[in-house]
Amino acid sequence: xxxxxxxxxxxxxxxxxxxxxxxxxxxxxxxxxxxxxxxxxxxxxxxxxxxxxxxxxxxxxxxxxxxxxxxxxxxxxxxxxxxxxxxxxxxxxxxxxxxxxxxxxxxxxxxxxxxxxxxxxxxxxxxxxxxxxxxxxxxxxxxxxxxxxxxxxxxxxxxxxxxxxxxxxxxxxxxxxxxxxxxxxxxxxxxxxxxxxxxxxxx
Amino acid sequence: xxxxxxxxxxxxxxxxxxxxxxxxxxxxxxxxxxxxxxxxxxxxxxxxxxxxxxxxxxxxxxxxxxxxxxxxxxxxxxxxxxxxxxxxxxxxxxxxxxxxxxxxxxxxxxxxxxxxxxxxxxxxxxxxxxxxx
Numbered sequence: 231x232x233x234x235x236x237x238x239x240x241x242x243x244x245x246x247x248x249x250x251x252x253x254x255x256x257x258x259x260x261x262x263x264x265x266x267x268x269x270x271x272x273x274x275x276x277x278x279x280x281x282x283x284x285x286x287x288x289x290x291x292x293x294x295x296x297x298x299x300x301x302x303x304x305x306x307x308x309x310x311x312x313x314x315x316x317x318x319x320x321x322x323x324x325x326x327x328x329x330x331x332x333x334x335x336x337x338x339x340x341x342x343x344x345x346x347x348x349x350x351x352x353x354x355x356x357x358x359x360x361x362x363x364x365x366x367x368x369x370x371x372x373x374x375x376x377x378x379x380x381x382x383x384x385x386x387x388x389x390x391x392x393x394x395x396x397x398x399x400x401x402x403x404x405x406x407x408x409x410x411x412x413x414x415x416x417x418x419x420x421x422x423x424x425x426x427x428x429x430x431x432x433x
Numbered sequence: 434x435x436x437x438x439x440x441x442x443x444x445x446x447x448x449x450x451x452x453x454x455x456x457x458x459x460x461x462x463x464x465x466x467x468x469x470x471x472x473x474x475x476x477x478x479x480x481x482x483x484x485x486x487x488x489x490x491x492x493x494x495x496x497x498x499x500x501x502x503x504x505x506x507x508x509x510x511x512x513x514x515x516x517x518x519x520x521x522x523x524x525x526x527x528x529x530x531x532x533x534x535x536x537x538x539x540x541x542x543x544x545x546x547x548x549x550x551x552x553x554x555x556x557x558x559x560x561x562x563x564x565x566x
Contacts (some may be wrong), residue, residue, distance in 0.1 A: 251525070251527065252525065252526050252527065253526075253527040253528065253529075254526075254527070254528045254529075255528070255529050255530075256528075256529070256530040256531070257530075257531045257532075257533075258530070258531070258532040258533065259532075259533045260533065260534065260535055260556065261532060261534075262534075262555065262556055277550075278550050281539070281550060281552035282552065284555075285537060285552055285553060285554035285555050285556070286510065286537040286538060286539035286552050286553070286554055287539075288535060288537075290499075290501055290508065290510065290539075291501075292501060292502060292503050292504070295504070296503075296504070297501075297503050343504050343505065371527060
């Protein structure tokens, strides 16, 4: 009898405890990229063969004695688990634990001026973006990971005048920028503090 | 009197629990960026390497998203980005997925402006011509 009497309170408490907002956010970019079925051979495979199987690359760049293709696929996941406590005032807040990771698939092909394959590489890796905790109002949802550096647009359609407004170091590096498709390619998620972009003085 | 209080407690509890568990919301969204993917139109002719010119392509598809200069070739690169998302909000469990798809076409022209090679992406977005203004 006591259990039945306490059941309503138990139900409300259980709702607050378990029902404080868990969330799963997924973002997929170019999810259907598949590794090629045929074996490409250096010095033999023609760029037409790659185009026929994989289609146009997501990124392309001119090279001193040829050009290169890059194909990429990205899948980011963020899981948030929220917990609440049925205590006055505190019940309007939730304690959030969040985890995030992403799967990245990349294929690179470099060709010479005769359109023959010089070298190629492919990889599929999962990266852990870490974990995070927060206290949030109970009815809010706020992503806790900044994944913009790996989700940047493949083509920034309105970028050309914007570089004038970038920090000076980035503007000065524009001629060698890996975004323009004229001097090289860059995988998503590459830290800008090292390599070609290090001169842009990213923090 | 005691019986009535018990009923009230039950009603409120059931309402609250039902609200938390079953008050659901959902949403979906889509958006596009980039050039119109006219290359998916049924009116596009069969491009013929050695015959089709760069002018033929721009006349039909418009300016490319990117013009890429190679050593002795010019590349016209067309891309249309489509984003499609869905979300389900159940208070207790919320989930959302967004997918970005890139519909692409690429054309290689020689020094004379004649088509050498073209290719379309296996990923296809629906062709929805914009109404003429």
